[in-house]
Amino acid sequence: MAKTRANTVVRVKCRQCGEEVLRMSEMPGQPTGWQSNVTCTRCRGEDYEQTWDRELEGQARGRLLRRIAEFDATAGYEAATLGDPDVRNTRWGRTACEAVAACELDDRARAGLMFFGPTGIGKTFAGFAVCNAVAEKFGADQVRFVSEEALLGGDVAPWELRGRLQAWLRGASVILIDDIGVATRRSDQIQSAWKELCGQIAGHQGPLIIVGTTNRQGWDGDVGLAAWMGAQSTSRLRQWTEDCTTGWVDRRTDTVHERWRDQLTRTPEQ
Structure with missing residues (x-):
């Protein structure tokens, strides 16, 4: 048994025809002696490329689950889905499904949702429902999620922000930026960073769904997103996203967040 990549991929022989096939050397649940009990795709009547694609996507899904656990191991975000009946009946759920469908049809599409509302109402959970839907359609490795603090916070030097944003966005089909409006950085640098990010979103190769969550009270005014990220970034994000909420109950x-309920019920609940 010759290793082609140490502790990752090995060559083993098919028990029926003797052809060499590639297998992962360490996979959960593998029984002892599995190497002598391998059947190649041809003997199983399967397409090799499809089988390998499934293997790679399975690995990508595993990486996504680990990334979600590192983001929050207790919230159950990996189980968030747009297929839940309670989600399908909401405006934001329908909007999310429309955004995914638009990106399937147009490789230059920009679509998304901006979730407004108080802490604890499920904005981030809803954002991950969108991410998980995109993972199923486009692949788990094309999902990006991060808090604004982690992406734009003060631990990143101003001259490193452009490269950081480029690296983060590269290859994405969906981006979720959580808790917008709290990054610890000078206001002018925050606005510059958002301007740079929006520019990169506009020039991104391939379709992209943009999802944000914020406790800021809408787009306008001193407590809105415009005051935080600047007029130009706000204009672009409003062009790409729909305003949504998941309610006002923690x-x-x-x-019950009464002030938020009063504000959010000025228009039909989303």
């Missing part, structure tokens, strides 16, 4: 404590 799902952890059942607290």
Whole structure:
């Protein structure tokens, strides 16, 4: 048994025809002696390329699950789905499905959702439902998610921001930026970073779904997103995204945010 990549991929012989096939050397649940019990795709009547594609996507899915756990291991974001009946009946759920469909049809599409509302109402969970839907359609490795603080916070030097954003966005089909409006950085640098990010979104190769969550009270005014990220970035994001919310009740404590309810019910609930 010759290793082609140490502790990752090995060559083993098919038990029926003797042809060499590639297998992962360490996979969960593999029984002892599995190397002598391998059947190649031809003997199983399967297409090799399709089988390998499934293997690669399975690995990508595993990486996505680990990334979600590193983001928050307790929230259950990996189970968030647009297929839930309670989601399908909401405006944001329908908007998300339309965004995914648009990106399937147009390789230059830009679509998305900006979730407004208080803490604890499920904005981030909804954002991950969109991410998981994109993972199923476009592949798990094309999902990006991060808090604004981690992406734009003060630990990144101003001259490193452009490269950081380029590296983060490269190859994405969906981006989720969580908790917009709290990054610890000078206001002018925040606005410059958002301007750079929006420019890169506009020039991104391939379709892209943009998802954001924020406690900011809408786009306009002193407490809106425009005051935080600047007029130009706000204009572009409003062009690409739909305003959405998941309510005004904290799902952890059942607290009703009266002020938010008054604001959000000025228009039909989304």
